[in-house]
Structures are given as structure tokens and as C-alpha cells.
Amino acid sequence: QVQLVESGGGLVQAGGSLRLTCAASGRTFSSYVMGWFRQAPGKEREFVACISWSGGRTYYADSVKGRFTISRDNAKNTVYLQMNSLKPEDTAVYYCAAASTGWPTLRATDYNNWGQGTQVTVSS
Secondary structure: OOOEEEEOOEEEEOOOOEEEEEEEOOOOHHHOEEEEEEEOOOOOOEEEEEEOOOOOOEEEOOOOOOOEEEEEEOOOOEEEEEEOOOOHHHOEEEEEEEEOOOOOOOOHHHOOEEOOOEEEEEEO
16 A cells, blocks of 8 residues: 655646656555546546656557657655646646556556646636
8 A cells, every 4th residue: 555645736827837746655666557637527437647667658548649748756655746738627626646567558447546636727
């Protein structure tokens, strides 16, 4: 098990940037595929991005490809989501998650550890 705590959310104007951080506890962080998901009001939780155990591979949803970048620092037990060129439709609660399955891990049901979420609001 790993415990996850997100931070970095907030209110930003369209076209702006935010960097989300997810801090993980435990000594097995590098054994997890890490992912970011988001959930807007009235919508299902959707996949945003994931990163492999060493950080050498990444995978993005088409809606964020070219604008968002996921990265990780295993020495700091931390995963990041750099979000650029933000749009109002990116407004959601963003969740960090850890999975013990293979690569890539795109389904929320395959992630067994979740953070509490951080709110991102993009104004037009």
C-alpha cells in the first residue's frame, strides 16, 4: 500500500499553467505505475496520464496530449503533472493514483491507491 497526497491545484485563467504534485509514502514507490485522473461535476472519472515505474514511458489522453506532461522523481517519492495551455474544460478535481498492474494502466479500476484529489478551476 502507498498513501498519496496531491497539491498544487487552484484557480487559473484560460491559457495559464499549473503544476500538480503528488507525494507518496512508503519505500516501494518505484514499483508502481503512477497515473493522474480527473473528475468534473456530473461526469465520470477519466484518465489523464500515466508514467511507468522508472519514468521512461508515458501515456496521455488525447484531450491533454501536447499540453500536459507527467513526470516522476523516485528519489523523492513524487509524481508531477505539468499542465500548460489550460482550457475551461480542464476544470475538475484531479486525482493521483498508483497501480501494481502492467503497462500501460489506463482504467481507474486497475488503480488500487488514490489520493484525496485537488481542485483545478480554469476560468474563461
